[in-house]
Amino acid sequence: MDAITDAKKAFRLFRRAFATRAARQRVRRMVEARAPHVAQRFRVAVYFADTDVNMYQIRQWYRPLQSIADRFPVVVLARSPLGAEALLRDDALPVAFVPKIGQLEALLAEQDIRIVLYVNQNTRNFQMFRYGRRWHVFINHGESDKVYMVSNQYKAYDYAFIAGQAAHDRLAEALWGYDVPQRTMRIGRPQADHLSGPLPYAPDERTVVLYAPTWEGDRASMSYGSVLTHGVTLVERLLATGRHRVIYRPHPRTGVMDDAYAAASRRIVAMLEAANRADSSAHHVHDEGPEIGWQLGAADVAVLDVSAMVYDRLATGRPLIVTRPADDEAQVDTSGYLSDCEWLTVEAAEDIVTEVDRVRDDPGAADRLAHWSKHYFGDTSPGAATARFEAAIRELSDLWEQHHARREVRD
DSSP: OOOOOOOOHHHHHHHHHHHHHHHHHHHHHHHSOOOOOTOOOOOOOEEEOGGGGGHHHHHTTHHHHHHHHSSOOOOEOOOOOHHHHHHHHSSSEEEEEESSSSHHHHHHSSSOOEEEEESOOOOOOOHHHHSSEEEEOOOOOOOOSSSSOOOGGGGGEEEEESSSHHHHHHHHHHOOTTTTTHHHOOOOOGGGGGGOOOOOOOOOSSSEEEEEEHHHHHSSSGGOOOOOIIIIIHHHHHHHHHHHHEOOOOOTTTSSHHHHHHHHHHHHHHHHHHHHHTTTTTOOOOOOOOOOOOHHHHHHHEEEESHHHHHHHHHTTTTTTEEEEEEEEEEEOOSSSGGGEEEEEEEEGGGHHHHHHHHOHHHHHHHHHHHHHHHHHSSSSSTTTHHHHHHHHHHHHHHHHHHHHHHHHHH
């Protein structure tokens, strides 16, 4: 049995190595086909050492970074061939493929990089920390109450951009000797300012409900998925009204651990297709797109599982329902928003239509939502977070200028 397991691991490693080598060749051709980067152009870099599997972590920053690129030119430093290939195909930001340290050093010598942004805690970030005389800034790829959000790794960065008061309190409580007011800057959730995009339907009088469940998890403590317990029932009830439009966006890993979850998801998709055939104006959506954005912006109400998606929706300040895990062993934080959110139990899934109407019309629900949205993200009015993001970059840029000027005087 061990021999079979080892053989499978060896095959996966070989396949991955082959894919990486092939990607490296494709990336080289893609880079050669493009004009070289103008020397001394870029002031801000995003360091991305991951493969394509974690592209979602940087994709969500494309639009906020594009919004500041005219004033603070941005380049992505890609270390992995697979990650670089995905970045180049996206063509959202300039990309420098620097797989080796020598290539990274050459790029830094050619460009005037003053601020380096990091979207995750990849261990290869440490290779970039060696370069001083520039600010290393952790910007993360989401906001939540997960343990990840209070990692002691925050101390490795010069600064961290955080969402708001909740993040400040979380870090102050968890990290010993970390000067939160001095080392962090509150920017809200700039991604929430960029949730527009072409809709796959024409808006009408229907109430749009986004149902975006997470996967079933690989252990009881992480069993947050609702597809099997809530999903089929709530979608069935919403489709029956004729006045709701459902956007169903399941997690890509739904069903990988439990065939029953996969079967439940297929049943939901079949129900959506049947409803669309029965009513050509319904335009229910089974969404499997690579990015999340327009879905959160278009939905009148979002029904979400315990996941980072909850906080992405909370950043919009718009109605939100959270499915309560059916498994009592699922770990749920009760110190923040989830202590006061609009829960949907398994039993209440039968009454989802009533619940959707309630969270839209109930002043109490609106007040709770507004309180927690402000606590986590500050001002969520359109454009406010993007303005704070740019202001934070400008502040660090000015601070760089001050340090640089003092150094020149000493020299």
